[in-house]
Amino acid sequence: MFAVDFEPVRRHAKCSKDKSILDCARELNIGLVSICGGVGTCKHCRVKIVSGEVSELTPEEQSAFSDREINQHCRLACLCYPRSDLKIYIPSDSLTAPQRTQVEGLELEVEPEPFIRSFDVQLTPPSLGVPEPDDQNLWSALARQYDVAEGMIDLKVQQQLSPFLRSANWQVRVAMRDDEIIALGPSSTRWLGLAVDIGTTKIAVYLVDIESGKTLASKGLMNPQISYGEDVVSRIVAAGKSHKNAAKLQSLIVDALNMTAASLCESVHADPSHIADAVFVGNTAIHHLFLQLPVQQLGVSPYVPAVRLAVDVKTRDIGLHFAPGAYAHLMPNVAGYVGADHVAMLLAIGIAEAGPTVLAVDIGTNTEICLNHKGRITSVSCASGPAFEGAHIKHGMRAAPGAIEHVRLLGEKLDIQTIGGEPPVGICGSGLLDIVAQLRLNGVLDKSGRMHPHPLVRNLDGMVEFVLAERTNNGDVTVSQKDVRELQLAKTAIRLGIRALVEAEGLTEESIDQVILAGAFGTYIDVESAIEIGMLPDLPLDRFKQVGNAAGTGARLALISRSQRARAQQIALRDGYIELGTIPDFNLKFAQASAMSRSIV
């Protein structure tokens, strides 16, 4: 029996030499993607052997991997057996969706350079002979012990200063941001930071030790603004209607964040009053709703943000109950539909240093695409619609247990993989992409996207659809001709955005050295399927990289590092936004890009 460690999920198992790595992972309930059932044909259960000895490479694996991947010890988990203790890394796209969120807990690889400085000071109690005022007493101690010059003290800290000094017996830990004292605590206080990625649908919250830069805990939650509409446009309309709505839309998020911060703090035996710094990212509309900035102008041409530049405000000014004088940093926006979350993503993937020609794509209801060509950064935003989120799709659903996430069709033989291996209940975005690509590969769909006869295609009262799974109780899970059209619109918008950026630089798509796919959906999709239907350019697969929730990572980078925060400012300022509506021959180009094929020209 060998000891096998799985990273990044941090699970450990004992495994005999005749049990495959896949079986070993399954025993631990690690959701390794496997469509073919473990016979080496679907090639989804890719892992990397970090250390230790394993069985010989099989011919199936030799054809599945490039030479470079083989040198990096990539293997298919279903065909690989342990020969010693092992350490195994599971790439993000080999994990099923609910498991993949765990990668967000990975440590950051930058040196912490926090905005908050912490000082332990010992004050001299005042006497009639030297009746030193409390504020001056504190500054004297800081000067004496740390050579810190006199600055400001936040009003709320001033309001607690005198009783606190006395109860703490004149020995306190001080949190300073630049020249301002923003919090006091007993000597044992660990100052915390909060990084928050507010998505239209989901919010990711990370609690960080501000001195070490380590992520202590994290939590995902639904964005409670959904009660005002699934998409940002309906929320903009609601906020524009009344001040009361706008206030409610803000307080929904703020209340949820206060609760989440409290529960994250509790999980590490800390208190929200120790959160001394916080960074927030989100798209421009979410950013504006969070700060109660005006949103009407976002909804009408030319769709300008009220605020592009980074904002620093006291957290109490937006209703957050953190350290008394804590600041919230809102990373900068780029344009009305290219927000701070995009900037955070670009920061996390190191767009400024990548090159010479790198494309970053964050697919969602709104897809933001950014090209860095030789240091010139340009972004576009495409209205790709909610199809990838499961909306407007007959059996669409979010990535949740029972969602069909991967599909293979060979003639009449259909293999499906659901999240968690549960009985199929619907189709999530990556599943929809796979199905359409497989239908296209098998000639069931033609280049125009029209569905043709096939044993699994049926026509029920004029509704043409492909049956993915038959169910006794709740009706079959199908993909309809209309679903295909929805996806076609979405993929066309994305491809058009990519082309607009490339052409603005006088390049062709062939010149793109690397395509970085960020965001939840971009991480889960099968890149070959996306290429097959013409959503992504037809480039060699090794030019694509799927990086997970990079916006959350960017927010954490800006939280723990002063220079990373400055770098984000630079990225946002350098980012030359192109408004798709200003592109000549837009309609012609749209028609071309809607072709369901690898080559759209």
Next chain:
Amino acid sequence: MFAVDFEPVRRHAKCSKDKSILDCARELNIGLVSICGGVGTCKHCRVKIVSGEVSELTPEEQSAFSDREINQHCRLACLCYPRSDLKIYIPSDSLTAPQRTQVEGLELEVEPEPFIRSFDVQLTPPSLGVPEPDDQNLWSALARQYDVAEGMIDLKVQQQLSPFLRSANWQVRVAMRDDEIIALGPSSTRWLGLAVDIGTTKIAVYLVDIESGKTLASKGLMNPQISYGEDVVSRIVAAGKSHKNAAKLQSLIVDALNMTAASLCESVHADPSHIADAVFVGNTAIHHLFLQLPVQQLGVSPYVPAVRLAVDVKTRDIGLHFAPGAYAHLMPNVAGYVGADHVAMLLAIGIAEAGPTVLAVDIGTNTEICLNHKGRITSVSCASGPAFEGAHIKHGMRAAPGAIEHVRLLGEKLDIQTIGGEPPVGICGSGLLDIVAQLRLNGVLDKSGRMHPHPLVRNLDGMVEFVLAERTNNGDVTVSQKDVRELQLAKTAIRLGIRALVEAEGLTEESIDQVILAGAFGTYIDVESAIEIGMLPDLPLDRFKQVGNAAGTGARLALISRSQRARAQQIALRDGYIELGTIPDFNLKFAQASAMSRSIV
């Protein structure tokens, strides 16, 4: 008939050559002090002829004035008649109390150097081709037109930015404080400043044009915290009892200031949202109650302030409804019983530049005294008690119509002067001081302060008292032996403070070049009376100067001038506070100083 202008009260009259200046002033209801009834003996109706010809100097006037005063065209109004059109200046101490508050409206004599800069900018409306975000658009315009570098925009300004730019047709006036945009208005906006002197009893509020430095309007009001006690100690106790009390004590002042600011603005056709800067002074307890700082430690030895240093906070953080991003500047304190109002007074009288040996005295329930000897500034605080405010005095009252404010006794002949010439209803502080001094001069009081027989002294059931005015309905107005003792305690405390400062510098009182009497009470008192009873040192009268509400003037100076504000910081920092309780032989010195005589040693 000649035209006569009275300054600073700004009243104009026609006057024939056989009507005295005093009669002319009386016709205008200007409250010129006159105890003797206009026969040249009380010498209180002193005025200065600024321009024009008047009647010859009389022998009475020759003996009333020094040569220097005569050269400055000083005259007694009752003995002086016009010979041409005149411009006449009435010194503060020749005006009866209610008139004297008008001097606070005098213009300041410093060059305005406001913290707030105002810029008129014209923005370029955004288009699809150049969809410039609104914040960036504003900064671009400021850079283009004024070379102003990009800074911050207050959150509340961000929240109104987009609709305001559109409604103002992209043409706005911007108020900046350092690198922060704190308010927006239409191009016609005049930015205003508010200077506030919060006294324990009264509040003085000045509305100032921030660019010209001119005082546009001012208003006095009672401090509504009086419902929690007349003195600060009872308010400290109340605030220390519960957070609710502390919040209430703050909101009482804040609500009153919001109302006063609104009515002052209305009087000059402006809006409180145009108040872009505000300066507040008050004693340390009032300062702390205003900011809701902890006050318990102020009430117990060693009586230290929570906050000594100057405080800058958003006015909205203390509940004031001014410009969205306006700051309140609270001038620095010196010690628990030497507050920002004292610093403001020292700024207004130019203590730092005066010398070589100058004493500044602000008499009140608590009397603050400051000595500048060759650049070394030291302050003490004396608990002089509320006798000067009329409290604990049988017929004591505040300076209001009907209050006896000046008294002369010659043998059995008693002359009294009441505020407004009304029938006497009580005695205000300056009246009490006069009576006790006159009783001492006439031998009715001995050096120990004991009251001896006199035709106007009566003994009613063991209560020895001097009758000042007989009244049919409400009983006579009298000064009792007990009242004399109260005043004796007060004057002893003040004199001890003066001696402590002088002795700390190794000097005698004789070395004091100038004694500046500030504050309402110090302005109204008869200096000779104060010397007679030993309250003030026995120095030549021309070394005394009565300057009125200098704290309010200091607040206005700090409001309109950046360098004056910096100077106040310097004064507060240089001020070496002496705690009277630490002085050796205190009891012995107290006994000496209680002697009711010019010389106490």
